[in-house]
Amino acid sequence: MYATNYHRASSVQDAVKLKSGADDGKYLSGGMTLIATMKQRLAALSDLVDLRHIPDLTGISVTGKSVRIGAATTHYDVASSAELKAVCPAICNLAHHIGDPHVRHMGTIGGSVANNDPAADYPAALLALDAVVVTNAREIKAGDFFTGLSETALEEGEMIVAVMFDAPARAAYAKFRNPASRYAMTGVFVVRRDNGDVRVAVTGAGADGVFRHSGMEAALAANWSPDALAGIAVDPSDLLSDIHANAEYRANLVKVMAKRAVAAA
Amino acid sequence: MRTFPYQTPVIMNYDAGDYEASLEAAMASADWNGFAARKAEAARRGMKRGIGMSCYIEACGIAPSAAVGSLGAGVGLWESAEVRVNAVGTIEVMTGSHSHGQGHETTFAQLVADRFGIPIDNVNIVHGDTDKVQMGMGTYGSRSGAVGMSAVVKALDKVEAKAKKIAAHLMEADESDIIIENGELKVAGTDKTLPWFQVALAAYTAHNLPAGMEPGLKEGAFYDPSNFTFPAGCYICEVEVDPETGVTDIIQFVAADDFGNIINPMIVEGQVHGGIAQGIGQALLENVHYDPQNGQLITASYMDYAMPRADDLPSFKLSHQNTPCPSNPLGIKGCGEAGAIGSPPALMNAITDAIGNNNLTMPATPQRSGLRSTQPTEEETICMRPITIAHPRFRMP
Numbered sequence: 001m002y003a004t005n006y007h008r009a010s011s012v013q014d015a016v017k018l019k020s021g022a023d024d025g026k027y028l029s030g031g032m033t034l035i036a037t038m039k040q041r042l043a044a045l046s047d048l049v050d051l052r053h054i055p056d057l058t059g060i061s062v063t064g065k066s067v068r069i070g071a072a073t074t075h076y077d078v079a080s081s082a083e084l085k086a087v088c089p090a091i092c093n094l095a096h097h098i099g100d101p102h103v104r105h106m107g108t109i110g111g112s113v114a115n116n117d118p119a120a121d122y123p124a125a126l127l128a129l130d131a132v133v134v135t136n137a138r139e140i141k142a143g144d145f146f147t148g149l150s151e152t153a154l155e156e157g158e159m160i161v162a163v164m165f166d167a168p169a170r171a172a173y174a175k176f177r178n179p180a181s182r183y184a185m186t187g188v189f190v191v192r193r194d195n196g197d198v199r200v201a202v203t204g205a206g207a208d209g210v211f212r213h214s215g216m217e218a219a220l221a222a223n224w225s226p227d228a229l230a231g232i233a234v235d236p237s238d239l240l241s242d243i244h245a246n247a248e249y250r251a252n253l254v255k256v257m258a259k260r261a262v263a264a265a
Numbered sequence: 266m267r268t269f270p271y272q273t274p275v276i277m278n279y280d281a282g283d284y285e286a287s288l289e290a291a292m293a294s295a296d297w298n299g300f301a302a303r304k305a306e307a308a309r310r311g312m313k314r315g316i317g318m319s320c321y322i323e324a325c326g327i328a329p330s331a332a333v334g335s336l337g338a339g340v341g342l343w344e345s346a347e348v349r350v351n352a353v354g355t356i357e358v359m360t361g362s363h364s365h366g367q368g369h370e371t372t373f374a375q376l377v378a379d380r381f382g383i384p385i386d387n388v389n390i391v392h393g394d395t396d397k398v399q400m401g402m403g404t405y406g407s408r409s410g411a412v413g414m415s416a417v418v419k420a421l422d423k424v425e426a427k428a429k430k431i432a433a434h435l436m437e438a439d440e441s442d443i444i445i446e447n448g449e450l451k452v453a454g455t456d457k458t459l460p461w462f463q464v465a466l467a468a469y470t471a472h473n474l475p476a477g478m479e480p481g482l483k484e485g486a487f488y489d490p491s492n493f494t495f496p497a498g499c500y501i502c503e504v505e506v507d508p509e510t511g512v513t514d515i516i517q518f519v520a521a522d523d524f525g526n527i528i529n530p531m532i533v534e535g536q537v538h539g540g541i542a543q544g545i546g547q548a549l550l551e552n553v554h555y556d557p558q559n560g561q562l563i564t565a566s567y568m569d570y571a572m573p574r575a576d577d578l579p580s581f582k583l584s585h586q587n588t589p590c591p592s593n594p595l596g597i598k599g600c601g602e603a604g605a606i607g608s609p610p611a612l613m614n615a616i617t618d619a620i621g622n623n624n625l626t627m628p629a630t631p632q633r634s635g636l637r638s639t640q641p642t643e644e645e646t647i648c649m650r651p652i653t654i655a656h657p658r659f660r661m662p
Contacts, residue, residue, distance in 0.1 A: 180569050243552070244571075245632050253510065
């Protein structure tokens with residue numbers, strides 16, 4: 001790792017100020033991607049602004065069906081929140097299967113969402129839950145937030161402070177792990193709301209990052225059952241192809257994981 | 266093959282074995298005959314169940330130096346050992362068999378401690394230090410036990426002979442009446458005894474040694490095997506393949522091995538466990554990929570290179586059928602490579618049995634084992650071509 005300056009921010013305003021004063025600074029949350037990248041000398045940043053000690057940024061609040069998760073809340077805290085489990089167990093289950101125990105105790109929801117790794121789990125949840133990403137400047141709908149592979153709508157210096165969503169009637173996440181990295185080779189988050197609206201969001205498979213599958217959404221809105229997906233074709237032309245799985249295989253996984261998620265929801 | 270030695274048409278002379286014993290033990294352990302019912306039950310759950318077997322005979326304990334010389338080897342494949350008994354009776358063994366996880370420090374020390382009846386803590390195994398170990402040919406080819414320990418045995422024979430001469434002289438007995446038991450040298454049939462350390466001390470004080478004997482108690486030996494050793498065994502693997510994803514779940518894995526005599530069963534089981542894990546890695550997971558365009562190694566970290574991990578593996582069911590090897594003093598055949606030899610074919614046979622398609626390339630990834638595509642993709646085929654084709658200068662004629 002190249003030398004860098006470490007700053008511990010005490011508030012959101014303090015963090016923004018610290019970063020704006022840096023030559024080439026970055027916000028640091030759990031550091032599960034950023035620190036590893038710096039250790040490999042694939043990134044050389046002048047300054048790191050640590051967000052994990054800002055009190056307002058941590059914690060989960062549930063009011064009725066309305067959920068707010070602070071950006072610096074760890075995966076472990078999401079996975080083990082009884083309040084959250086009572087209204088949306090699917091997101092707790094998703095968090096429980098991110099990485100390994102070390103990662104779950106360090107990594108945070110805000111860091112994962114801001115990084116938007118194409119195989120990360122949270123982007124699928126946020127997109128399917130129609131979540132809102134709250135930043136220091138504005139609120140961004142998940143559908144507008146994830147703009148491509150590791151790309152988001154965040155402006156320079158903008159930081160995530162929370163994620164908000166309304167807990168749905170039914171939801172589940174089914175993940176097929178990459179045999180080496182154990183990231184999602186394909187992960188599908190399905191949501192059904194009381195009004196019959198259905199969302200199906202796919203991570204790990206899309207050539208352009210997380211995406212919704214309108215064909216499966218329509219089929220499940222008409223008939224909420226795994227069998228409803230039998231006749232659905234997933235087009236492999238927009239999917240990733242790599243050494244572990246080609247696009248055709250991923251297309252099959254999208255459908256199989258969607259079926260399994262619906263069965264579990 | 267039921268009678269031994271068995272001369273094969275291709276040089277190797279199988280010296281001892283009981284192949285049916287391993288076959289029968291493996292089939293019984295795996296409940297081979299109950300497979301049809303298990304397959305039917307799995308089918309009711311929508312899973313494709315398969316069973317596979319592989320039987321192997323290895324040529325290990327490499328190797329007779331003259332034989333490898335005739336095959337063009339540049340070295341002889343003996344092994345060396347030196348046994349130094351210190352004046353207080355503790356023993357250092359210098360061995361050319363390097364230990365990098367095989368547990369020689371334990372097994373070799375057991376051999377020495379058992380031989381003289383002294384505490385195992387009094388035995389120190391020295392390896393891998395060229396300042397101390399004169400010569401060695403190394404650890405590979407399941408040779409540490411069969412060849413390396415045989416060299417230690419030869420050195421121990423010399424140490425024992427000299428120690429008995431000293432003890433016989435000190436106790437005024439005939440050398441042939443001296444026995445070594447529980448850390449003492451005794452005159453058989455009498456109550457005369459000398460503790461091991463006193464004999465060692467006498468060798469170094471040299472106050473009262475047989476006429477003409479050199480002081481000290483330190484001996485070296487080289488052992489050149491007269492034949493290869495031939496471990497053999499039968500491996501059975503049972504899997505379920507998920508037809509929706511192509512994922513292989515290993516339900517059970519049975520290994521029945523004949524390693525000849527075994528010094529330390531736990532270490533042998535550890536070797537087999539590790540070998541099976543490696544074999545499963547080869548058959549299911551591990552693959553090196555290069556970028557066909559520029560030769561860049563893609564699987565350069567464990568984020569991309571799929572190593573087998575504990576949750577990829579079942580608990581293994583092991584058993585041993587021991588027919589001693591007649592060509593070396595300990596009757597050892599060796600166990601280092603067996604697990605990695607027997608496991609890939611057993612696993613691949615189980616998967617092909619499950620999916621009903623023999624045309625399956627290793628590693629049998631979910632994509633390949635899935636019903637939709639068992640052939641290597643065009644992309645994979647490109648990856649398998651020599652990377653030198655990327656540059657016209659290196660193009661093969």
